[in-house]
Amino acid sequence: MKEYLNNIYTALYTIFVGMKITFRHLFIPAVTIQYPDVKLKLPERERNRLYVNMDDCIGCDQCSRACPVNCIEIETVKSIPGEDLGKTSNGKKKVLWVTKFNIDFAKCCYCQLCVFPCPTECIYMTDVYEFSEYERENLIYDFVTLTPEEREQKKLNYEKFMAEKAAADAAAKQAPKDEPKKES
Amino acid sequence: MIYEFFYNLIGSEIIAGFIAASLPLLIFILPFALVAVLLERKVAGHMQDRLGPMRVGYHGILQTIADIIKLLQKEDIIARENDKILFNIAPVLVFTGSYAAFAAIPFTSAYIGANIDLGIFYIIAVTGLVVAGILMAGWASNNKYSLLGAMRSAAQIVSYEIPTILVVLTLVMFTGTTNLMTLSENQTAYFWNWNILGGPEFSLAKILLIPFMIISFFIIYISTLAEVNRTPFDIPEAESELVSGYHTEYSGMKFAMFFLAEYANMFAVSAIVSALFFGGYHSPFGYLGNTLGIEWLIPVEQFFWFTFKGVFFVFVQMWLRWTLPRLRVDQLMTASWKYLIPIAFVNLLIVGIITLL
Numbered sequence: 106m107k108e109y110l111n112n113i114y115t116a117l118y119t120i121f122v123g124m125k126i127t128f129r130h131l132f133i134p135a136v137t138i139q140y141p142d143v144k145l146k147l148p149e150r151e152r153n154r155l156y157v158n159m160d161d162c163i164g165c166d167q168c169s170r171a172c173p174v175n176c177i178e179i180e181t182v183k184s185i186p187g188e189d190l191g192k193t194s195n196g197k198k199k200v201l202w203v204t205k206f207n208i209d210f211a212k213c214c215y216c217q218l219c220v221f222p223c224p225t226e227c228i229y230m231t232d233v234y235e236f237s238e239y240e241r242e243n244l245i246y247d248f249v250t251l252t253p254e255e256r257e258q259k260k261l262n263y264e265k266f267m268a269e270k271a272a273a274d275a276a277a278k279q280a281p282k283d284e285p286k287k288e289s
Numbered sequence: 290m291i292y293e294f295f296y297n298l299i300g301s302e303i304i305a306g307f308i309a310a311s312l313p314l315l316i317f318i319l320p321f322a323l324v325a326v327l328l329e330r331k332v333a334g335h336m337q338d339r340l341g342p343m344r345v346g347y348h349g350i351l352q353t354i355a356d357i358i359k360l361l362q363k364e365d366i367i368a369r370e371n372d373k374i375l376f377n378i379a380p381v382l383v384f385t386g387s388y389a390a391f392a393a394i395p396f397t398s399a400y401i402g403a404n405i406d407l408g409i410f411y412i413i414a415v416t417g418l419v420v421a422g423i424l425m426a427g428w429a430s431n432n433k434y435s436l437l438g439a440m441r442s443a444a445q446i447v448s449y450e451i452p453t454i455l456v457v458l459t460l461v462m463f464t465g466t467t468n469l470m471t472l473s474e475n476q477t478a479y480f481w482n483w484n485i486l487g488g489p490e491f492s493l494a495k496i497l498l499i500p501f502m503i504i505s506f507f508i509i510y511i512s513t514l515a516e517v518n519r520t521p522f523d524i525p526e527a528e529s530e531l532v533s534g535y536h537t538e539y540s541g542m543k544f545a546m547f548f549l550a551e552y553a554n555m556f557a558v559s560a561i562v563s564a565l566f567f568g569g570y571h572s573p574f575g576y577l578g579n580t581l582g583i584e585w586l587i588p589v590e591q592f593f594w595f596t597f598k599g600v601f602f603v604f605v606q607m608w609l610r611w612t613l614p615r616l617r618v619d620q621l622m623t624a625s626w627k628y629l630i631p632i633a634f635v636n637l638l639i640v641g642i643i644t645l646l
Contacts, residue, residue, distance in 0.1 A: 113628060117507075123612040127336045137340040 152215045153234040155208055157248040161193040161227035164201035168219035168228050176212035177219060180205035182259045185266040193225045202263075203249055204256040210236065211244040313391045313402060322552040323353045325600075329607050336611040363541035368431070371538065375429035379422050380539065380546040386418030387554040394560050395470045397570050397591040408469040409457055412561060413450070416516075419554070420446050423525070423535050426547075430538035438534025441618065442518055442525030448625040449515035449522075455633035456509040459640050460484065460565050463498075469561075473569030480573035485566040497643050501636055506566050508633050510602075513558040515625070517551065519606055521613035524621060559602030560595070570595035 138145060147153075164181035181201040184190055190199035220229055238244050249256065295305035327342070327350065334341025342349030367373060390412045392402035405411055420443050427439020461467050464475055464484070475489055476482050485502050487495035515522035526534040536547045563569060570591040578586030616624065 113632075120609075120613065124608060127608060127612045130338055131332070131335050133338055135335065135340045136338050139340075139343060 147232050147234075151232060152217050152230050154210065154231050154236055155213065155219070155228060156231045157206060157208070158227040158229075159203065159206065159248055159250045160191075161195075161225040162203055162206065162248075163193060163197055163199050163225055164203040165224060167222040167224070171218045171222050173216060173218060174212045174214055176209040176214075178205060178207045178209075179203065182263045184259075185262055193227070195225055197225055202251070202256075202259040204251065204259060206248040207245050208248065209245045211241050310392070310402065312400075313388075313396070317396070318388065318391065318549070318553050318556070321556055321600075322549050323357075325552045325555065325603060326353045326356070326548075328600075328604070332604065332607045333611055336608075357545070360541055360545045365541045365543065366538075368538060370431045372429040372431065375425045376538075377543075379426035379429060380536075380543040380550075381422075382425060383419050383422035384546045384550040384553070386416055386422055387550045387557060389415040389418070390557040390561075391553070393469055394557065394564065395473055395569060396595055397588040398470075398474070399588040399591075401470055404468070404470050406466075406468045409461065409467045409472070409561070409565075412469075412557070413454060413457065416554075416557075417450075419550070426539070427535040430535070432538055434531045435535050435537050438525045438527070438531045438537070441527075442535060445518070445522060445525060445621060446516050448622060449512040449629075452508050452512040452625065452629040452633045453516065455630065455637055456505045456512070457565070459505050459633075459637045462637070462641055463488065463644050469564050469569065473564050473571060476568035477571050478575060480568065483566065483568045483573075494643050494646055498640065501640050501643070502566065504632065504636050505640070506562070508629050508636070509562060509565070510605075512625070512629055513562060514606060514609065515621070517554045517558055517606075519555065520610040521616050522621060523610075523615055524618060527615060555603050555606055556599050559599045559606070562602055563595070563598035567598055569598075 164179060166179050166181070169175075169177040169179045180203075182204050184200055184202055190202070192198055215230075217230060236244075251259070295308050296302060299305050299308075330352070331341040331349075333339075340348075342352035345351040345355045367376060393405055393408040393411050395401040395404075423442045423446075424439050427435045427437075427442075430436070460472075464472055466472055466475075476484055477489075480486070482489040485499075485506055487498040487502060518525050525531075526536075531537070536544055539547060560569075572590055572594045576587050576590050578584060578590060
């Protein structure tokens with residue numbers, strides 16, 4: 106009988122304790138963050154999507170070599186004499202046309218190892234973390250500022266220049282050979 | 290009475306009866322369900338330190354309307370192995386059972402669906418349809434979880450009907466009437482006339498009755514909570530074990546009907562509890578209409594108090610839902626047969642003796 110009454114007392118008492126707690130929580134401000142409208146402040150030095158400032162890129166390929174997952178692909182073409190590519194913001198002279206600078210964010214592991222070797226500090230982490238896509242191909246970002254035609258143009262220019270140079274060299278080599286022949 | 294009013298206005302008994310019967314559905318239950326579903330979600334959210342629905346309208350106030358539109362558009366799926374006739378009848382029957390209860394509930398002194406002398410008796414009898422509907426739904430779904438949920442539900446409703454009826458009997462014995470209108474009218478004027486505080490007559494019996502009335506209130510509140518299948522007594526729906534019990538196989542509007550019936554039931558039960566113990570539609574502090582001498586204001590105030598009390602008890606049901614975990618089947622039966630029923634019996638005897646004195 107004592108246990109019986111005690112059970113009733115415990116049941117009612119504990120229910121009221123529980124109800125008190127839930128009622129208190131009814132007035133505690135919610136911890137919800139209304140995500141797309143309100144975003145949490147990101148921590149300092151957060152690592153998210155990479156960005157490459159192509160104005161500063163000298164095409165040195167160091168980031169590509171530092172990448173542990175090989176997600177950066179770079180192709181460069183030498184400039185021909187007379188072309189002025191300008192200078193980077195820290196005063197380095199640019200000599201290479203960057204015709205391909207692809208970063209595949211499907212592969213990227215956000216380790217930031219590519220950021221440190223960059224001599225001009227042109228590749229860096231941004232605070233963008235919402236860039237999901239439906240197709241995996243869409244995650245390959247092309248950072249080159251040149252249009253496709255321009256890239257072809259630069260390649261052709263260089264090939265043409267090299268061909269001309271080779272021709273000139275060949276001519277130059279031939280010329281000294283020819284001259285002694287003439288003389289002899 | 291509203292029926293006489295429409296009868297005099299239109300002159301046709303059928304049309305007047307039809308209008309009087311559909312009024313509570315259109316002006317009360319549907320809006321109430323809309324508000325209650327949102328309230329439930331908001332209360333749930335805030336009790337768990339969340340926000341609840343926030344996207345549709347200001348702080349999500351249009352969420353339920355969006356949900357209703359979604360449910361209306363949904364395909365009505367009937368699986369091949371279902372018992373089609375029973376499957377289609379079940380939601381209608383469940384809703385009819387809970388809606389029929391509103392016929393005998395007095396909303397104000399001016400409006401009651403049917404002012405029958407056996408009001409509370411009728412309500413208990415007609416809500417028995419809900420059990421049949423639930424069993425039908427579980428059986429016709431041809432799904433083991435649905436059937437299990439329906440069986441549990443039937444067992445639970447039947448066992449908890451007993452303490453409910455015993456408490457109702459206590460009250461009936463005390464007040465000497467089963468008409469809910471008279472029951473409410475007895476508790477008129479101020480809150481110390483309410484049955485929970487020993488009824489309207491001032492005597493030694495009134496003071497002696499108070500603790501037993503409070504016990505009765507607790508018993509009927511717990512057992513009606515079990516009858517409407519709400520947490521902590523939601524083993525028929527038990528999401529973690531039975532998917533969602535007897536309405537697992539339902540979709541679209543049939544599911545909505547179960548949902549509507551659940552919320553209508555919640556309110557019906559709260560209204561009965563308030564009519565039995567808390568003065569029904571009566572204001573606890575007297576009426577503004579009486580002081581100002583405006584007669585038509587009184588029913589409006591009564592409607593307000595009726596809704597207020599009902600919604601308050603519905604709120605407590607939600608509050609309990611987010612406080613207590615679900616009972617095991619054996620605990621459920623223990624609570625009913627070993628605790629509620631014996632206490633209700635003893636309570637019935639004591640109240641009887643005190644009333645005789």
